[in-house]
Amino acid sequence: SDSQSFAGKTVLITAGPTYEAIDPVRFIGNHSSGKMGFAIAEAAAARGAQVILISGPTSLQTGHERIQLIRITSAQEMYDQVFRFYDTVDVAIASAAVADYAPANVAAQKIKKSDSHLTIELIKNPDILAEMGLRKNNQFLVGFALETENEEENARGKLERKNLDMIVLNSLSDAGAGFGKDTNLVKFITSDGITEFGLKSKQAVAADILEFVQQGTLK
Numbered sequence: 001s002d003s004q005s006f007a008g009k010t011v012l013i014t015a016g017p018t019y020e021a022i023d024p025v026r027f028i029g030n031h032s033s034g035k036m037g038f039a040i041a042e043a044a045a046a047r048g049a050q051v052i053l054i055s056g057p058t059s060l061q062t063g064h065e066r067i068q069l070i071r072i073t074s075a076q077e078m079y080d081q082v083f084r085f086y087d088t089v090d091v092a093i094a095s096a097a098v099a100d101y102a103p104a105n106v107a108a109q110k111i112k113k114s115d116s117h118l119t120i121e122l123i124k125n126p127d128i129l130a131e132m133g134l135r136k137n138n139q140f141l142v143g144f145a146l147e148t149e150n151e152e153e154n155a156r157g158k159l160e161r162k163n164l165d166m167i168v169l170n171s172l173s174d175a176g177a178g179f180g181k182d183t184n185l186v187k188f189i190t191s192d193g194i195t196e197f198g199l200k201s202k203q204a205v206a207a208d209i210l211e212f213v214q215q216g217t218l219k
């Protein structure tokens, strides 16, 4: 794994959650810790890649000299950063848990409590991965799918609709997998078929992903 199999390659990775502001003190977010995406970034850099890591809010740090870490907050900011670089990268891996919706209006002041209920109108965020699929020229494009039902069918749908080369399916119903954990249980889906793995550390899952990407890009 310290072979420099990605030397000369640039890998773009999205990681972590996005936060969508409601007012100056509140947001809509999710439980992604960034661990999966940071593990992929470290593994790619260790294999010689130049890494652009675009991450939502997380306490994680990275010290690797070949990882350029760009911290963003919202889905729109992640979108803007991804497309600053996308045209020039060899591989893109979307492990971020991007909010699909954002408040239509961000209140300028903290919203005051009142006696009645409060409704927040949400508008759709851009689908960053779908846009990467549309704009694909030579990138090897990897998506993630976090499903709670009809998992393989939904993941295959995303593979096709978003024009991906591979999708990493992880399930919220598996113990030890998904948000925040140090381990993950994944299946890789390509147009050739499906490969299942056992429960392992996110570092080991990252190594498996890069192994697959390397084989895929050699084709």
Ligand code: PMT
Pocket: 014, 016, 017, 031, 032, 033, 034, 035, 036, 037, 075, 094, 095, 096, 097, 098, 099, 100, 125, 126, 127, 128, 129, 130, 142, 143, 144, 145, 146, 147, 158, 170, 178, 179, 180, 181
């Ligand atoms: O960060 P950790 O705590 O380590 O947890 C890791 C993880 C569970 C977040 C990660 O393994 C994972 O599954 N990430 C994708 C989660 C997700 O939002 O999946 P999705 O099925 O909603 O989205 C499908 C794909 O489209 C993903 O690659 C996602 O990054 C991308 N997407 C989704 C919506 C959107 N607006 N833009 C996107 O790019």
